[in-house]
Amino acid sequence: MPGQKFGPAWFPGLIAIGLAICGALLVRAGLRERAPLFAMPQWMQRQRPRRAVAMVLAGLVAYILLADALGFHITGVLILAVWMRALGASWRVTALVAVVATVVIHFAFYRVLRVPLPWGVLERWAF
Amino acid sequence: MRKLLLAALLFAASSALAQYPQRPIQLIVPWGAGGGTDATARIIGSLLEKELKQPVNVVNRTGGSGVVGHQAIASSAPDGYTLGLITVEITMMHHVGLTQLRHTDYTPIGLVNADPAGVNVRADSPYKSMKDLLQAIKSNPGKMKASGTGQGGIWHLAIAGLLKDQGIDPNALPWVPSNGAAPGLQDMVAGGVDVVPCSLPEARSMIDAGKVRALAIMDGSPPALYPNLPTLKQELGTNWQIAAWRVIAAPKGIPADAQRTLVTALKKVYDSKEYKDFMASRGFGVVWADPRETAKFMAASDANLGAALKAVGLAK
Amino acid sequence: MGVLAQAFALVFDPYVLWVILASAAFGLFVGAVPGLTATMATALLVPVTFFMPPVPAIASIVTATAMAIFAGDIPSCLLRMPGTPASAAYTDEAYALTKKGEGELALGAGLVFSVIGGLFGTAVLIAAAPALAEVALKFSSFEYFWLVVLGLFSAVFLAHANPLKGIVSLLFGLLVSAIGLDNPAGFPRFTFGNAELAGGFTLIPIMIGMFAVSEIIRNIGSIDEPWEMAQTKIGNVFRGMWTLTKRYPMQALRGSVLGTAIGALPGAGADIAAWMSYAMSKRFSKEPEKFGTGHIEGIIEAGASNNSALAGAWIPALVFGIPGDSITAIVIGVLYIKGLNPGPTIFMNNAASIYAIFLVFILANLLMLPLGIAAIKCAKQMLRAPREVLMPVILLFCVVGSFAINNSIFGVVLMLAFGLVAYVMEENGFPVAPAILGMVLGAMLEENFISSMIKADGRIFAFFERPIAGSLGILALAVVSVPLLRRLYRAAR
Numbered sequence: 001m002p003g004q005k006f007g008p009a010w011f012p013g014l015i016a017i018g019l020a021i022c023g024a025l026l027v028r029a030g031l032r033e034r035a036p037l038f039a040m041p042q043w044m045q046r047q048r049p050r051r052a053v054a055m056v057l058a059g060l061v062a063y064i065l066l067a068d069a070l071g072f073h074i075t076g077v078l079i080l081a082v083w084m085r086a087l088g089a090s091w092r093v094t095a096l097v098a099v100v101a102t103v104v105i106h107f108a109f110y111r112v113l114r115v116p117l118p119w120g121v122l123e124r125w126a127f
Numbered sequence: 128m129r130k131l132l133l134a135a136l137l138f139a140a141s142s143a144l145a146q147y148p149q150r151p152i153q154l155i156v157p158w159g160a161g162g163g164t165d166a167t168a169r170i171i172g173s174l175l176e177k178e179l180k181q182p183v184n185v186v187n188r189t190g191g192s193g194v195v196g197h198q199a200i201a202s203s204a205p206d207g208y209t210l211g212l213i214t215v216e217i218t219m220m221h222h223v224g225l226t227q228l229r230h231t232d233y234t235p236i237g238l239v240n241a242d243p244a245g246v247n248v249r250a251d252s253p254y255k256s257m258k259d260l261l262q263a264i265k266s267n268p269g270k271m272k273a274s275g276t277g278q279g280g281i282w283h284l285a286i287a288g289l290l291k292d293q294g295i296d297p298n299a300l301p302w303v304p305s306n307g308a309a310p311g312l313q314d315m316v317a318g319g320v321d322v323v324p325c326s327l328p329e330a331r332s333m334i335d336a337g338k339v340r341a342l343a344i345m346d347g348s349p350p351a352l353y354p355n356l357p358t359l360k361q362e363l364g365t366n367w368q369i370a371a372w373r374v375i376a377a378p379k380g381i382p383a384d385a386q387r388t389l390v391t392a393l394k395k396v397y398d399s400k401e402y403k404d405f406m407a408s409r410g411f412g413v414v415w416a417d418p419r420e421t422a423k424f425m426a427a428s429d430a431n432l433g434a435a436l437k438a439v440g441l442a443k
Numbered sequence: 444m445g446v447l448a449q450a451f452a453l454v455f456d457p458y459v460l461w462v463i464l465a466s467a468a469f470g471l472f473v474g475a476v477p478g479l480t481a482t483m484a485t486a487l488l489v490p491v492t493f494f495m496p497p498v499p500a501i502a503s504i505v506t507a508t509a510m511a512i513f514a515g516d517i518p519s520c521l522l523r524m525p526g527t528p529a530s531a532a533y534t535d536e537a538y539a540l541t542k543k544g545e546g547e548l549a550l551g552a553g554l555v556f557s558v559i560g561g562l563f564g565t566a567v568l569i570a571a572a573p574a575l576a577e578v579a580l581k582f583s584s585f586e587y588f589w590l591v592v593l594g595l596f597s598a599v600f601l602a603h604a605n606p607l608k609g610i611v612s613l614l615f616g617l618l619v620s621a622i623g624l625d626n627p628a629g630f631p632r633f634t635f636g637n638a639e640l641a642g643g644f645t646l647i648p649i650m651i652g653m654f655a656v657s658e659i660i661r662n663i664g665s666i667d668e669p670w671e672m673a674q675t676k677i678g679n680v681f682r683g684m685w686t687l688t689k690r691y692p693m694q695a696l697r698g699s700v701l702g703t704a705i706g707a708l709p710g711a712g713a714d715i716a717a718w719m720s721y722a723m724s725k726r727f728s729k730e731p732e733k734f735g736t737g738h739i740e741g742i743i744e745a746g747a748s749n750n751s752a753l754a755g756a757w758i759p760a761l762v763f764g765i766p767g768d769s770i771t772a773i774v775i776g777v778l779y780i781k782g783l784n785p786g787p788t789i790f791m792n793n794a795a796s797i798y799a800i801f802l803v804f805i806l807a808n809l810l811m812l813p814l815g816i817a818a819i820k821c822a823k824q825m826l827r828a829p830r831e832v833l834m835p836v837i838l839l840f841c842v843v844g845s846f847a848i849n850n851s852i853f854g855v856v857l858m859l860a861f862g863l864v865a866y867v868m869e870e871n872g873f874p875v876a877p878a879i880l881g882m883v884l885g886a887m888l889e890e891n892f893i894s895s896m897i898k899a900d901g902r903i904f905a906f907f908e909r910p911i912a913g914s915l916g917i918l919a920l921a922v923v924s925v926p927l928l929r930r931l932y933r934a935a936r
Contacts, residue, residue, distance in 0.1 A: 026611065170493070313709050
């Protein structure tokens with residue numbers, strides 16, 4: 001780095017040293033206690049929670065991938081519906097809440113707080 | 128049902144044909160809320176809103192010393208619904224290798240502001256003039272320190288370029304990177320550094336509070352804020368000038384009619400009393416250039432700053 | 444007519460009072476929604492203030508920010524989602540209380556001690572602004588470096604069960620803060636040529652992910668079991684507040700003092716104040732072992748601290764035009780536009796307006812009591828919704844909040860990634876709070892260390908040469924070494 005004696009590698013370097021020391025200490029403690037390498041949460045063994053968590057994560061990934069193209073409104077209603085169904089809500093409640101929540105968020109964030117939520121395919125009807 | 132569909136189609140067709148702008152416009156600011164660029168964007172946004180009869184939403188896209196925001200403006204859809212307030216850094220960053228982006232990646236709408244660099248010292252420092260200061264830097268290389276932006280930022284370049292221009296090694300005044308002019312000034316008043324080159328509106332409250340002394344301005348004429356402040360030309364006889372500027376721009380390739388509408392609206396905003404009053408109250412300088420002149424202005428800035436960055440050894 | 448009478452007339456005007464009420468509601472909303480911060484509330488208010496006279500313009504900002512910092516405690520307590528970064532320090536503690544069925548106590552303490560802290564900070568602002576501002580201006584990078592180091596030691600106190608795992612979590616946070624271009628050298632680190640990575644990782648989406656998303660995953664993972672949140676009752680939030688005030692007067696005072704001081708320092712605001720106060724509370728507590736299990740003491744101290752920091756930040760802003768935090772950075776601009784140029788002369792030239800602003804501070808803090816209760820009641824209604832409806836809606840709020848901070852989908856990516864990381868960390872006994880602290884302080888630590896080294900030409904001793912820096916440095920070293928020495932002494936005996 002021209003004109004600079006203390007370059008960008010200093011800080012991450014110090015952190016790396018700290019992590020290495022702590023890591024070694026933790027490994028020692030772990031070996032002494034004969035702890036398992038990785039703790040698996042209980043719900044992983046049961047089907048319903050496993051499916052619900054998977055749907056939540058899949059919904060978030062879907063939002064990341066689709067929000068710009070489809071727009072916030074369509075994606076929002078869709079993932080809300082998927083999540084609520086996965087958690088066991090009835091179709092009627094699902095449809096109602098998904099639409100109402102999306103509309104409320106639209107007004108609170110887009111209108112009042114001026115967050116530029118993407119319109120996606122609805123772009124030409126944006127207001 | 129069929130009627131409804133027809134109505135929707137008609138609505139779609141009519142809105143496609145209607146005049147720009149038909150929906151809200153985004154104005155992206157590459158710097159954080161609270162800074163000078165943000166304030167400028169917000170006043171322009173609220174006045175443009177009145178001219179264009181559509182909401183203009185100011186959106187901060189910060190980070191990466193401006194790279195993220197500038198990138199977001201350049202890579203948004205060129206439909207006239209995303210604008211940005213691009214700053215002098217766009218003609219500096221690519222020389223240092225931080226980004227591929229250049230000023231030619233934008234459609235200029237208009238130059239709206241420029242603030243020349245001032246040179247500031249602590250109010251109780253022994254240096255009363257630029258000559259004193261430069262003499263002290265020259266005779267004790269490396270002892271005094273300066274701050275006010277990040278490494279390779281506009282104010283760093285301003286002082287390094289001046290030293291080079293005066294035949295002094297830029298390394299004789301080591302740069303302490305800071306998160307902007309305000310922390311730099313605070314550090315200078317606390318006795319941490321000796322010189323802060325920054326624009327006068329940034330130093331104004333400290334100058335008025337009697338904590339900071341401005342020595343000179345790197346501009347062609349004395350500033351409106353402090354008419355008694357000498358220019359570098361008067362003090363040292365040099366032509367070294369540098370200013371931070373702000374340009375309203377759109378991504379490259381927006382429709383010609385959208386650009387025309389925007390230029391007309393922006394010119395009206397620029398000429399408005401509200402804009403002039405606002406800028407004067409903050410001490411910001413106002414300058415106008417139409418798209419063609421703005422493009423030329425940015426090209427000149429790019430060439431000058433590129434040469435300066437190379438000369439002081441900051442560019443690769 | 445006296446200046447004070449003029450000030451009263453300026454504030455108790457129907458229009459001004461209306462502005463204060465409207466901004467209060469706005470502030471409560473913004474603060475309660477994760478992802479929206481008090482700074483953002485201020486930025487959104489700026490265009491509105493263009494069209495107002497000076498006093499209502501400033502009043503709207505003062506009120507909205509005070510409400511937002513308190514309101515951040517509400518989702519923090521009920522859902523383990525800090526509404527603003529200033530609540531992050533005691534989110535786990537408040538949530539633990541709610542789980543024990545004492546959510547009422549946590550919310551009440553958050554509200555009442557926010558008000559006390561806010562009023563204390565205001566009193567200091569009125570009484571001692573010029574003198575304190577002079578001291579704040581003596582802080583250069585050396586002093587800040589030690590201050591940040593002291594803040595980092597809080598991490599050790601934050602790790603309740605296993606200090607070693609707490610330190611690993613802290614180092615992880617520091618490492619995350621090193622990503623991007625915004626480092627002293629302006630050099631792209633860990634960016635792999637990606638513009639989003641060059642921008643660095645924004646704290647807010649990470650915070651939402653680490654606290655809220657990980658908690659939602661845990662909640663949904665236990666979907667077969669009955670929901671414990673349903674039993675939380677919230678009646679009179681003021682019940683027991685008087686007892687608390689009598690039992691912990693020292694904590695409330697200490698939190699207010701430290702908060703005001705940190706707020707007055709340029710560059711450190713309400714969030715850092717809350718972390719340091721929480722750690723301080725545990726360090727000096729008679730029952731430190733109860734911290735982290737749903738113990739009210741830390742919430743009192745940190746809750747008072749973050750609201751007093753808000754007022755403290757105005758001290759350097761009014762006296763020298765130097766922002767004490769990101770909110771006052773915006774305020775200074777508004778002051779100039781309204782002709783209230785900050786500087787030592789502001790107390791002479793614009794006395795009536797300044798006293799009017801002080802009055803607004805007091806009024807806003809008092810108004811927080813009734814409005815705060817209303818907000819808590821509203822939030823409580825929300826919890827009545829069945830879990831299969833509530834969780835998806837909250838998650839969508841999290842998504843929008845993570846997007847809103849930088850208007851970038853990358854925020855949602857960060858939220859998801861760090862939500863998973865935090866879930867795995869917690870399942871394996873690593874506390875999340877120290878990681879957040881590391882991200883808050885990482886950039887400050889590096890900047891001030893590197894700046895100081897450049898200024899001192901690499902001499903370590905320069906860190907002790909200035910009087911304030913030297914004292915802070917010795918204090919910091921003492922905080923680490925005293926417990927160590929004590930342990931050695933005990934081992935030797």
